[in-house]
Amino acid sequence: MSDKQAHIIYDKDGKSSKDKPWIFRTYAGHTNVRKSNELYRSNLGKGQTGLSIAFDLATQCGYSSNEDIAKPEIGKVGVPINTLDDFAILFDQIAIDDVNTSMTINGTSMWLLSLYVALAEERGIDLAKLQGTTQNDLIKEFLARGTYVFPPDQSIKLIVDMYEYCLRKIPKWNPSNVCSYHLQEAGATPVQELAYSLVTAITVLDAIRERNCFNADEFEQCVGRVSFFVNAGMRFIEEMCKMRAFTELWDEICQQRYGVKNPKYRLFRYGVQVNSLGLTEEQPENNAWRILIEALGVTLSRDARCRALQLPAWNEALSLPRPWDQQWSLRLQQILAYETDLLEYPDLFAGSPVVQSKVEELKAQARDEIQKILDAGGGIEAIKTGYMKSQLVISQAERMAKINTGEQVVVGKNRWADGIASPLVGGNDGGVFKVDPESAAETLHALEDTIAKRDANKVKACLEKLKEDAKAGRNLMEASIACAHARVSTGEWAGTLREVYGEYRPPTGVEGQSLALENAKLQQVRAKVQTFMDQFGHRPRIVVGKPGLDGHSNGAEMISVAARHAGFDVIYFGIRLSAVDIVQSAIEENVDVIGISLLSGSHNEIIAQLMNELEQEGARDAIPVVLGGIIPQGDIPALMAQGIKAVFTPKDYDLMDIMNKVMDIVLEHKAKRG
Amino acid sequence: MSRHPSSPTIAALKNQPLAPDLLQQLQQAAAFKKWPLAKLISLFENRNSDAAQTRHDIARHIQQHPQDFPRDARVIGFTGTPGAGKSSLIAELCRALLQMDANIAIAVLAVDPSSQISGGSILGDRTRMHYGKKEERLFFRSQASNLELGGVSEATFQATRLLRHLFDLIIIETVGIGQSEIDIQFLTDHTFLVMQPLAGDQIQFMKSGIMEVPDSFIVNKCDEEKLARTSYHMLRSSLKQARLVELGALDDYRNAAREQIFLTSALKHLGIDTLAQAVLNIPRRKTAEQCETCYLKKGVQRRYGEFGLRILKNEPDVLTGATTFEEKEFAAQAAIQRHIR
Numbered sequence A: 001m002s003d004k005q006a007h008i009i010y011d012k013d014g015k016s017s018k019d020k021p022w023i024f025r026t027y028a029g030h031t032n033v034r035k036s037n038e039l040y041r042s043n044l045g046k047g048q049t050g051l052s053i054a055f056d057l058a059t060q061c062g063y064s065s066n067e068d069i070a071k072p073e074i075g076k077v078g079v080p081i082n083t084l085d086d087f088a089i090l091f092d093q094i095a096i097d098d099v100n101t102s103m104t105i106n107g108t109s110m111w112l113l114s115l116y117v118a119l120a121e122e123r124g125i126d127l128a129k130l131q132g133t134t135q136n137d138l139i140k141e142f143l144a145r146g147t148y149v150f151p152p153d154q155s156i157k158l159i160v161d162m163y164e165y166c167l168r169k170i171p172k173w174n175p176s177n178v179c180s181y182h183l184q185e186a187g188a189t190p191v192q193e194l195a196y197s198l199v200t201a202i203t204v205l206d207a208i209r210e211r212n213c214f215n216a217d218e219f220e221q222c223v224g225r226v227s228f229f230v231n232a233g234m235r236f237i238e239e240m241c242k243m244r245a246f247t248e249l250w251d252e253i254c255q256q257r258y259g260v261k262n263p264k265y266r267l268f269r270y271g272v273q274v275n276s277l278g279l280t281e282e283q284p285e286n287n288a289w290r291i292l293i294e295a296l297g298v299t300l301s302r303d304a305r306c307r308a309l310q311l312p313a314w315n316e317a318l319s320l321p322r323p324w325d326q327q328w329s330l331r332l333q334q335i336l337a338y339e340t341d342l343l344e345y346p347d348l349f350a351g352s353p354v355v356q357s358k359v360e361e362l363k364a365q366a367r368d369e370i371q372k373i374l375d376a377g378g379g380i381e382a383i384k385t386g387y388m389k390s391q392l393v394i395s396q397a398e399r400m401a402k403i404n405t406g407e408q409v410v411v412g413k414n415r416w417a418d419g420i421a422s423p424l425v426g427g428n429d430g431g432v433f434k435v436d437p438e439s440a441a442e443t444l445h446a447l448e449d450t451i452a453k454r455d456a457n458k459v460k461a462c463l464e465k466l467k468e469d470a471k472a473g474r475n476l477m478e479a480s481i482a483c484a485h486a487r488v489s490t491g492e493w494a495g496t497l498r499e500v501y502g503e504y505r506p507p508t509g510v511e512g513q514s515l516a517l518e519n520a521k522l523q524q525v526r527a528k529v530q531t532f533m534d535q536f537g538h539r540p541r542i543v544v545g546k547p548g549l550d551g552h553s554n555g556a557e558m559i560s561v562a563a564r565h566a567g568f569d570v571i572y573f574g575i576r577l578s579a580v581d582i583v584q585s586a587i588e589e590n591v592d593v594i595g596i597s598l599l600s601g602s603h604n605e606i607i608a609q610l611m612n613e614l615e616q617e618g619a620r621d622a623i624p625v626v627l628g629g630i631i632p633q634g635d636i637p638a639l640m641a642q643g644i645k646a647v648f649t650p651k652d653y654d655l656m657d658i659m660n661k662v663m664d665i666v667l668e669h670k671a672k673r674g
Numbered sequence B: 001m002s003r004h005p006s007s008p009t010i011a012a013l014k015n016q017p018l019a020p021d022l023l024q025q026l027q028q029a030a031a032f033k034k035w036p037l038a039k040l041i042s043l044f045e046n047r048n049s050d051a052a053q054t055r056h057d058i059a060r061h062i063q064q065h066p067q068d069f070p071r072d073a074r075v076i077g078f079t080g081t082p083g084a085g086k087s088s089l090i091a092e093l094c095r096a097l098l099q100m101d102a103n104i105a106i107a108v109l110a111v112d113p114s115s116q117i118s119g120g121s122i123l124g125d126r127t128r129m130h131y132g133k134k135e136e137r138l139f140f141r142s143q144a145s146n147l148e149l150g151g152v153s154e155a156t157f158q159a160t161r162l163l164r165h166l167f168d169l170i171i172i173e174t175v176g177i178g179q180s181e182i183d184i185q186f187l188t189d190h191t192f193l194v195m196q197p198l199a200g201d202q203i204q205f206m207k208s209g210i211m212e213v214p215d216s217f218i219v220n221k222c223d224e225e226k227l228a229r230t231s232y233h234m235l236r237s238s239l240k241q242a243r244l245v246e247l248g249a250l251d252d253y254r255n256a257a258r259e260q261i262f263l264t265s266a267l268k269h270l271g272i273d274t275l276a277q278a279v280l281n282i283p284r285r286k287t288a289e290q291c292e293t294c295y296l297k298k299g300v301q302r303r304y305g306e307f308g309l310r311i312l313k314n315e316p317d318v319l320t321g322a323t324t325f326e327e328k329e330f331a332a333q334a335a336i337q338r339h340i341r
């Protein structure tokens, strides 16, 4: 047919047609398995076809709910899973041979997949019918997200084990999902996002190829299984170009590096969660517009449109969203897909010289960065040396400095900050969701029950076998599935492998970093530092601590860099420390102030632990403690009553304002106590 | 940015008994109570002139009560390129030492660079050192190089003055290649140079003259045997070329330790016990006296240049009778002042 029109989409029969919308996703899970199961069933009842499961931090980091480190976290940011019995409840009355289950799980991916497989086996379901995804991208965990469990090499080994197992047994499962989303949240520029996530994909595929467990066809299928999880920020034109660059670079890598012949297996398949880092605590209603604009970046262009989209809510920077907040974001997607004519057109930007030029630039820069990393030994090496991490910290510090100087405008924050108070935060709940702290008891009881009922000898034997296989370097899927059947717990599985593999703390990336910030407030705080030094004979010392399983490191990193810039000696040694670690360091280092950063919602429990630990060391009133992060207004009075000297939240974006306040607290405290 | 005056005039010292609260702190510190110890270290790091009197009091008290301070630490240094794995290795070494010797008490001083611009620093060596539980016999302290041009920070020397009486072993970690590495030998009984395998470190070190400082070489990150073997041969041939050591004909990497070459993997816990054993056998090479004299000279040189040093050399007996470092500093200053006037 000759008279086809450029603005019309034709189907394979030559008839004009319209695209199907992308998948609308809602990330869900909290409190305990029973509550989460209710939530999932209600969502599925409303026509949702897939599940996207959020796990609590203990489950993500490989601890059972009854371990000390897990207790403050039970059910907070996701559902807690200890044994197969929990999984049976979580998926009660849910046809797992039918639904597509996406799990945001990384360090313990193999364990959660094993539980899923064991559940299917107990229900007599054909494994080939299972479909879904385990996120399982450990490189970005070391760089940005923080729920790693094992050292880098072993982490990659487990991923390869899963690819090997899945391709043979559960061909419809995506064993891992390469994430650039979290990199942008940690500060990555578009080029860094492109480069580091593509390096991640290369690292995984190279490791699979090296194991040499697949023939050429199978390996091609394996490449075809790699999907991506990408971010989209406010610079939505550039973001759209980034998606095109991704698509083209991935095709290039698949062909050139892996010789993939079938174009189907070279498709850049991706889901999106739009940027949350830029969402503000100030005038939170503005976030609704931001989310809309960000969604456009990944939907406007047909050639680079996402497969699935997940949106944050207007109250992102306040705390967890309530069901209504999530519904409001879902409506945005529905309006965009169903009320507009977006899905009726072929790609709007094909042939645009502007877009093409921008895409080429991004591609060229990303290629250079990828090559640089590969030349220096590849993705794992760049984790160990801290190269990628320090580059992210540099980018984040640049971003913060630009917001501080006003060079990067954020409406309601550093421009047009005065406004009418938002009625959205007015309700009794302060506009946020709260997990009932009592609900953890149910989880703990269930675990006790299972432990009492299970065959202890069998558990021992299964763990022994797991250990043996790990030592021998064998594929650990079968041994893990046997553990799942035997009602081994999450902590036992991970603990056994920790014994064999050891633990790992990645470089923090902050050492030597500075801030491009020169202003009157900086001079002011440096003068205070000088006063302090003249009087006390040393620089003010601060320990910046991240207690608990919270992996949000941006705040602590920026505070560390800012404190150094102000003239402090800063002791910062990464995430996932215990209250004991932090108090011990504060004491050994004889610091003048302790700065704690907590964003994952367990501040009440953890600050109590910390204060208790200080008390035991006789240092409770001797060292002032300040706190920053996601701290709902309603929690602040109780924290201050426990002895916290000041609380900082995202609205405190001016780093030198913060440093001035911290210095005031230090000087005041010294004046009082000498 | 004005810098902190590093050389205030030294005031005359009084001989007085140690204040009761300080005495208590010192006793607690000797019993490994961490906070009192940490506070005392701060006193030794303190640059203000009034802290000198307190240090003098403490030093005199220790001298006068030797029976209360039976420990007498060896001091060892770990130096080498950033990221060679010094902190990781020290962590593993400490773990091994604490296990091998049920009585040993170890203090670690980790020095990181200060910012040239703000003077502040980020001290990150704890990332590798944290044990997750309280270990009484191990004390870890971070220090900033504090723009101290003279190398291993003055604060490090000061801290060792106290720590040597309270611990059996002091481990100092320094960073970078340059003056600080050369300087570390003034403080230590033994210095280890930590390198990465096949990273061209040796060549870099040879050029900088640093190869002559260390008493032993460690090639860390030898995670595989093959890596250990090749690293050993590479290092050996560099050393031969530089004619720094007389090497015998025997060159089996498994005997490397005999040639003061250690092949370790902090990650895989390889070669750590051999290293630990060697550390336990390190002989004393410097007395506290010698370290003090050396730092005294450095201080004099910084303040008065060659002129001051010459006076010290010509009139060695000005220091006679001075019991503590503070007294020596004061005596030296007084002698030099006489010439200036």
Ligand code: B12
Binding pocket: A054, A055, A057, A077, A078, A104, A143, A144, A145, A146, A147, A181, A182, A185, A186, A276, A277, A278, A279, A280, A315, A316, A317, A318, A319, A320, A321, A544, A549, A550, A551, A552, A553, A554, A555, A556, A558, A559, A594, A595, A596, A597, A598, A599, A600, A601, A602, A626, A627, A628, A629, A630, A648, A649, A650, A651, A652, A653, A654, A655, A658, A662
């Ligand atoms: C970026 C981000 C991430 C990144 C983190 C990257 C990183 N390496 O830091 C990624 C994508 C990895 C991530 C993951 C998760 N996140 Co998140 N994340 C955010 C987000 C969008 C921004 C946080 C941030 O980095 N801001 C920038 C920094 C510079 O600001 P800041 O930390 O607030 O620090 C400033 C002040 O607070 C203060 N401050 C902070 N600390 C300190 C300390 C001291 C001493 C001082 C003086 C001051 C101070 O000064 C800083 C400078 O302005 C927030 C929501 C939001 N907009 O705030 C959610 C948020 C914190 N995340 C949330 C959740 C639930 C998660 C997950 C647990 C989801 C899941 N179920 O898996 C995961 C798991 C992470 C983990 N391991 O803990 C929730 C927490 C909910 C709660 N508290 O109840 C939030 C609030 C989003 C939401 N509304 O649901 N996240």
Ligand SMILES: Nc1nc2c(ncn2[C@@H]2O[C@H](COP(=O)(O)OP(=O)(O)OP(=O)(O)O)[C@@H](O)[C@H]2O)c(=O)[nH]1
Binding pocket: A383, A384, A385, A386, A506, A507, B081, B082, B083, B084, B085, B086, B087, B088, B089, B125, B128, B175, B176, B220, B221, B222, B223, B264, B265, B266, B267, B268
């Ligand atoms: N493969 C391997 N990596 C190691 C080994 N020892 C240390 N590393 C890694 O090397 C990196 C740097 O280790 P650190 O111990 O911090 O090195 P450092 O020399 O103290 O570094 P600076 O104090 O920054 O100069 C980290 O990522 C460690 O995990 C080892 O034996 N093998």
Ligand SMILES: [Mg+2]
Binding pocket: B086, B087, B088, B124, B125, B173
């Ligand atoms: Mg170090």
